[in-house]
Amino acid sequence: MNAAIQLEKLTKIYKGIRAVDEMSLTVEAGTVVALLGPNGAGKTTAISMILGLQEPTSGKVKLLGGDPRDQKIRNRIGAMLQEVSVIDNLKVSETIDLFRHYYANPLALEQLLLISGLQGEKDKMATALSGGQQRRLGFALAAAGDPEVIFLDEPTVGMDVASRQLFWDTVRAMATRGKTVVLTTHYLEEADNLADRIVVINHGKVIADGTPSEIKANTTGRVISFTAGAAVTTESLQALPGVTDVEWNGKRVKLFSPNTDSLIAALVQQRIDMRDIEIQSGGLEDAFQALVQSANG
Amino acid sequence: MNTTMKATMAQCKAELLRTLRNKRFVFFSVIMPVAFFFLFTSTMDNRKIGNVDWSAYYLMSMTVYGVIGASLTSFAQRISKERSQGWIRLLRITPLPASSYIFSKLATQGFINLFIILNMFIVGGLGKHINLPAAAWLESGLWIWIGGFSFMSLGVLLGSMRNPDAVQVITLIVYMGLSILGGLWFPTTSMSSTMQTIAKFTPTYRLGQGAWNVIGGSAIDWSGVGILAAYVIVFMLLSSYIMKRQEAV
Numbered sequence: 001m002n003a004a005i006q007l008e009k010l011t012k013i014y015k016g017i018r019a020v021d022e023m024s025l026t027v028e029a030g031t032v033v034a035l036l037g038p039n040g041a042g043k044t045t046a047i048s049m050i051l052g053l054q055e056p057t058s059g060k061v062k063l064l065g066g067d068p069r070d071q072k073i074r075n076r077i078g079a080m081l082q083e084v085s086v087i088d089n090l091k092v093s094e095t096i097d098l099f100r101h102y103y104a105n106p107l108a109l110e111q112l113l114l115i116s117g118l119q120g121e122k123d124k125m126a127t128a129l130s131g132g133q134q135r136r137l138g139f140a141l142a143a144a145g146d147p148e149v150i151f152l153d154e155p156t157v158g159m160d161v162a163s164r165q166l167f168w169d170t171v172r173a174m175a176t177r178g179k180t181v182v183l184t185t186h187y188l189e190e191a192d193n194l195a196d197r198i199v200v201i202n203h204g205k206v207i208a209d210g211t212p213s214e215i216k217a218n219t220t221g222r223v224i225s226f227t228a229g230a231a232v233t234t235e236s237l238q239a240l241p242g243v244t245d246v247e248w249n250g251k252r253v254k255l256f257s258p259n260t261d262s263l264i265a266a267l268v269q270q271r272i273d274m275r276d277i278e279i280q281s282g283g284l285e286d287a288f289q290a291l292v293q294s295a296n297g
Numbered sequence: 298m299n300t301t302m303k304a305t306m307a308q309c310k311a312e313l314l315r316t317l318r319n320k321r322f323v324f325f326s327v328i329m330p331v332a333f334f335f336l337f338t339s340t341m342d343n344r345k346i347g348n349v350d351w352s353a354y355y356l357m358s359m360t361v362y363g364v365i366g367a368s369l370t371s372f373a374q375r376i377s378k379e380r381s382q383g384w385i386r387l388l389r390i391t392p393l394p395a396s397s398y399i400f401s402k403l404a405t406q407g408f409i410n411l412f413i414i415l416n417m418f419i420v421g422g423l424g425k426h427i428n429l430p431a432a433a434w435l436e437s438g439l440w441i442w443i444g445g446f447s448f449m450s451l452g453v454l455l456g457s458m459r460n461p462d463a464v465q466v467i468t469l470i471v472y473m474g475l476s477i478l479g480g481l482w483f484p485t486t487s488m489s490s491t492m493q494t495i496a497k498f499t500p501t502y503r504l505g506q507g508a509w510n511v512i513g514g515s516a517i518d519w520s521g522v523g524i525l526a527a528y529v530i531v532f533m534l535l536s537s538y539i540m541k542r543q544e545a546v
Contacts (some may be wrong), residue, residue: 001460029484051390052390053389053390055387068390071392072392073346074390074391075300077390078390079387079390081383081387083383083389084382084383084384084386084387085383085384086382087317087378087379087380087382087384088314088315088375088378089314089316089319090314090315094311094314097307098307098308098310098311099391101300101303101304101306101308102300102304102307102391102392102393103308103391103392104300104392108477141387145391145392146312146379202480252306
């Protein structure tokens with residue numbers, strides 16, 4: 001396997017705080033990885049070090065097998081950073097064209113306008129764009145050099161629903177072309193939708209790492225809910241195999257379990273008085289909350 | 298052409314477009330010096346400053362004023378915007394080498410300053426029928442062009458401020474203040490002796506002085522060159538100190 005990114009005990013200490021704490025991580029080429037975590041978890045600091053924008057306090061970074069500050073490596077990457085606005089007195093198409101000239105094998109201007117959905121705005125001054133449109137321009141700049149590895153730091157903040165959809169489609173298309181995509185997000189839906197792999201980060205450490213379904217299964221698992229008959233008690237439900245939690249809402253009850261298949265069989269077998277049964281997969285939102293809380297505790 | 302050269306050319310083109318589209322640049326470096334030149338040579342005609350005709354003297358003053366304005370109003374503003382908007386951070390991850398970035402800033406400013414000098418010399422020289430030997434035109438133009446680069450260091454210093462609104466206001470105050478103190482608006486000979494002493498320490502006066510000396514037939518004052526160079530060193534040290542401190546945060 002080809003590693004796009006290798007981190008070895010990467011650490012960054014800022015004013016006595018360990019923003020990134022001995023993070024070791026390998027990202028295979030051609031995968032879409034989401035770094036997920038609350039604000040201040042260390043996602044952006046980790047990305048800054050991978051890109052060579054910040055010097056690690058200790059530990060090692062390898063990007064495409066080399067040093068991120070090497071011009072040859074930079075020619076093969078692209079990034080959309082946070083808190084980067086647009087430059088004054090240049091039109092959208094001029095800004096994209098400027099970036100195309102930095103790279104050896106750029107994508108065509110028309111294609112970049114298409115994937116960022118900015119064809120209608122190409123002759124506008126970049127500073128006249130809305131916040132969401134400026135983020136899309138940032139994406140076009142990140143993709144300008146047809147990068148092998150693209151970093152997207154909170155890419156869809158400020159984008160409307162339609163822009164976000166177009167953006168997701170483009171990222172998926174990049175993944176099918178074998179590109180490595182690293183994105184940070186706190187939109188869980190985004191991570192769930194796009195990523196092959198989710199790395200959950202809190203307090204500068206990796207607290208969970210796996211496919212979206214693994215992350216979900218290992219935490220809250222799934223939920224069975226039904227309207228319970230009068231005879232059903234919390235005690236009888238908690239006695240069932242694999243039940244991790246019981247939640248009541250009037251006569252409606254929710255059972256949490258990592259394995260709902262055997263739980264439903266047990267419920268039927270014990271002739272529990274149930275109506276309107278529903279089985280749901282626990283959302284990533286719940287999984288994420290559970291992870292962060294358990295790491296805090 | 299290899300990629301770095303293409304990137305550098307594209308960078309120069311973008312810098313030039315940004316400058317020409319900047320209304321402040323057009324006002325302070327193109328319109329205002331021409332307007333001031335015609336206004337003050339029409340109202341105060343037939344005077345001499347030393348052995349130099351007033352109109353030739355004031356043409357040099359206004360050319361220097363325009364060149365300095367390009368470094369202070371538009372160049373400083375571009376630097377400040379690039380820094381405050383994270384643009385420099387983004388450029389650091391592109392293959393564009395830092396040397397290409399710096400070269401394109403210098404080359405563009407050189408081109409723009411040359412344009413201002415030619416514009417003033419042609420419009421003013423023809424408009425007021427100024428008669429100078431060819432060597433004087435060439436030497437004064439070259440002096441202003443080469444000396445004009447020194448004001449890029451003050452532009453970088455002013456541009457190191459993070460707040461673009463503050464940059465605009467402070468730059469304007471510094472620009473107007475130094476231009477008036479340095480005798481670019483009104484010659485130092487019309488000032489009190491205290492003001493004349495102060496003027497001799499301004500970089501604006503020193504850039505003007507070289508040009509005034511050349512057209513007056515005297516040599517370039519090397520102590521003036523020394524003072525201008527000292528300013529460049531101080532401005533560069535100050536701005537690199539400020540930028541390092543900002544980066545440490």
